[in-house]
Amino acid sequence: MSVLSNKQKFQLIKKMSDRVPHTALLGIQVVSIDGEELTLKLPYQKALVGDPTAGTLHGGALTVLLDQTLGMSTVCSDRIKPPVTPTLDLRIDHLGVAPPGMDIFACARVYKATRKILFVDGFAYCESRDKPIARASGSWVRVADVDLSWFLDSGQAGAQQ
Amino acid sequence: MTLGDILQQAPSAETLQLWLRKVPYAAFLGIRAELRDGEILFILPEDKKLVGNSSLPALHGGVVGAFMEQAAAFHLIAKMEKPVLPKIINFSLDYLRPARLRDTYAQCKLTRQGRLIANVTINAWQENSNQPNAIARAHFLLPESD
Numbered sequence: 001m002s003v004l005s006n007k008q009k010f011q012l013i014k015k016m017s018d019r020v021p022h023t024a025l026l027g028i029q030v031v032s033i034d035g036e037e038l039t040l041k042l043p044y045q046k047a048l049v050g051d052p053t054a055g056t057l058h059g060g061a062l063t064v065l066l067d068q069t070l071g072m073s074t075v076c077s078d079r080i081k082p083p084v085t086p087t088l089d090l091r092i093d094h095l096g097v098a099p100p101g102m103d104i105f106a107c108a109r110v111y112k113a114t115r116k117i118l119f120v121d122g123f124a125y126c127e128s129r130d131k132p133i134a135r136a137s138g139s140w141v142r143v144a145d146v147d148l149s150w151f152l153d154s155g156q157a158g159a160q161q
Numbered sequence: 162m163t164l165g166d167i168l169q170q171a172p173s174a175e176t177l178q179l180w181l182r183k184v185p186y187a188a189f190l191g192i193r194a195e196l197r198d199g200e201i202l203f204i205l206p207e208d209k210k211l212v213g214n215s216s217l218p219a220l221h222g223g224v225v226g227a228f229m230e231q232a233a234a235f236h237l238i239a240k241m242e243k244p245v246l247p248k249i250i251n252f253s254l255d256y257l258r259p260a261r262l263r264d265t266y267a268q269c270k271l272t273r274q275g276r277l278i279a280n281v282t283i284n285a286w287q288e289n290s291n292q293p294n295a296i297a298r299a300h301f302l303l304p305e306s307d
Contacts, residue, residue, distance in 0.1 A: 019214070019215050019216065020212075020213050020214070020215070020221065021209065021210065021212045021213075021215055022210060022211055022212055022213050022220075022221040022223075022224055023213070023221065025210050046185055047185050047186065047188075047189040048185065048186050048189070049184075049185040049186060050184060050185075050186050051164075051184075051246060052163075052164050052183055052184065052185060053163065053164060053165065057186075058184070058185075058186035058187075058227065058231070059227075059230055059249045059252065060186060060190075060223075060224075060226065060227025060228070060230045060231055061186055061227065063223045063226040063227050063230060063252065063254075064221060064223030064224060064226070064227055065223070066223070067221070067222050067223035067226065068221075068223060071222075086222075086256065086259065087222045087256050088255070088256060089253070089254060089255045089256065090222075090226065090253075090254045090256075091251065091252070091253040091254070092251060092252045092253075093250070093251045094248075094249050094250060094251060094252075
């Protein structure tokens with residue numbers, strides 16, 4: 001199984017994200033890739049508030065961030081080729097409330113990959129990853145492998161390791 | 162008028178619109194609501210900014226989830242004797258088919274409302290309510306009202 005470097009995964013995710021207008025609109029960006037773990041950030045913005053009195057973020061905005069992070073983390077798994085993966089299901093536990101005005105981070109990794117299904121875990125936090133505000137788990141279907149030729153041939157990624 | 166003030170009014174087509182406009186993220190997504198046969202129908206109008214997959218094109222799955230969660234919360238508020246903003250505990254979402262770039266609808270069922278917890282199920286569809294694009298279940302914590 002080919003393994004992409006952290007830098008290659010970063011570039012691949014950036015390219016794939018360019019095709020996701022909604023997350024670009026929200027300003028969701030890649031923070032880091034550490035082996036199989038992907039971290040994305042959702043910058044705070046007033047349009048994403050759910051409780052106008054408290055100024056806290058809407059749970060639904062967190063759903064978008066976690067769906068995106070868990071889904072994209074499938075590209076970071078070193079056990080499989082980067083897959084094309086529609087979401088089958090997603091469950092989110094809201095452990096706490098993000099303080100108003102703070103950016104949200106989400107981390108995810110593939111917990112288990114079978115031939116057709118990827119089981120993914122993740123969580124979201126504000127101040128510190130030791131204080132999660134939500135955790136998520138979901139499953140994604142491997143319908144195909146990502147065609148890496150357009151990506152690797154672009155010269156940005158270099159040869160596979 | 163604050164959201165809290167508006168919530169105290171009996172749900173009608175007008176107050177539902179006022180509620181939705183007062184929640185910034187619901188307004189950002191463009192969520193609307195109508196009363197149909199005494200039940201609330203939530204509508205997420207077709208909008209290119211909600212696309213998650215531009216080659217299909219399909220709505221972002223997370224947006225469909227956010228729409229369903231907002232629908233569940235307002236459906237619950239509309240059924241409360243003393244309406245307050247409930248707190249989401251968890252949300253479980255099954256994607257059945259991709260949501261295309263067109264209007265999406267949601268209707269909810271308050272499966273159980275206890276003293277502390279409410280369970281709401283949500284059905285979201287585009288063409289036909291018998292062919293849902295996604296189904297979901299939400300648990301809410303009801304703040305002590307006294």
